[in-house]
Amino acid sequence: MSKENYESCLEDLNDIPNEEVREPAIPVDIYVQEAADLAVWVEDEKEAMKKAGMDWKLAVRLPELAGTLRYAQSLWMKEFNTQEEARRKWELKSPEAFELKNDLEADCRFAFRKRPDLLAKVQQVEDGTSHADMVQDLSDLAALGNANLSLLQAIGVSVEKLQMAEASASEMSKFLAQMNGESATNNEAKIIRDKAYTLLKRAVDEVRDTGKYVFRKNPEKLKGFTSAYYRKLNRSRTEKSTEDIISD
Known part of the structure; x- marks a missing residue:
């Protein structure tokens, strides 16, 4: 009724x-x-x-x-x-996502250390510290890594790690959209x-x-x-x- x-x-x-x-x-x-x-x-x-x-x-x-x-x-x-609920999930899973992002940045800086053009792209990814930046960074790092996979594999970075970054970016993006879609x-x-x-x-x-x-x-x-x-x-x-x- x-x-x-x-x-x-x-x-x-x-x-x-x-x-x-x-x-x-x-x-x-x-x-x-x-x-x-x-x-x-x-x-x-x-x-x-x-x-x-x-x-x-x-x-x-x-x-x-x-x-x-x-x-x-x-x-x-x-x-x-x-x-x-989205905020609760974000708080639960974001530390792991941030750690993955930081690890991939370190991986890329080392793997691309002899490629100034690629290092410049890593630097662009590292700019910004917001939640949205973290989500975008994971996606960008996964894309950059897949485009230069041989350099990353040469230092022991697996394809699975890049796939984890893609999946994490997708999941965290969903939580962020639900959490911040509209203010209260x-x-x-x-x-x-x-x-x-x-x-x-x-x-x-x-x-x-x-x-x-x-x-x-x-x-x-x-x-x-x-x-x-x-x-x-x-x-x-x-x-x-x-x-x-x-x-x-």
Whole structure:
């Protein structure tokens, strides 16, 4: 159902200007549940809320918008977890890849020591120290080595070592692309997630603000229009402050 909600709200999400997008202030799963709870809480208050000027369509849409955010969050977490897994694999395998690159550079410098033209190419490969440079260096060294294989074999470098460099370059390039394809702040999945939160927040804020006004003299109903998360958070802070005073 959340996917259907998401697809039905895509046009609304895309209409939100980037400058109006808000990031979740509380955990998304908690906010989604609070929105769903609010939808139930407000069911019997239609006439009072409408009388106060609230567009009842906002209350009706709460489950749909909550489902949209739930699905958008899942898409973002899938993307985020892919990046984190790629980062973990990069950190695990990059030391070996860097060592292979450094070894091949040393091999080539020695094997090509009487060939200034080839040494110049090795020097070009050695320029740069970024992750991307390392990946490109492995690929370039493998290509340079294969093109001058006899010189490398003369000093005991095997074809398998060059093949290892090619395979490592391919593997590390994949990890790097997954890890750095889009930054966390500019990732499209995250932007859509934040837009889904913004869309839901607009509705939640309007319903809550109206409810707080309408039921300002009714404590039992009023509590349903406040965030349980923040009530608990504030209660914990108050208790901690009291403990600090007592301990002083």
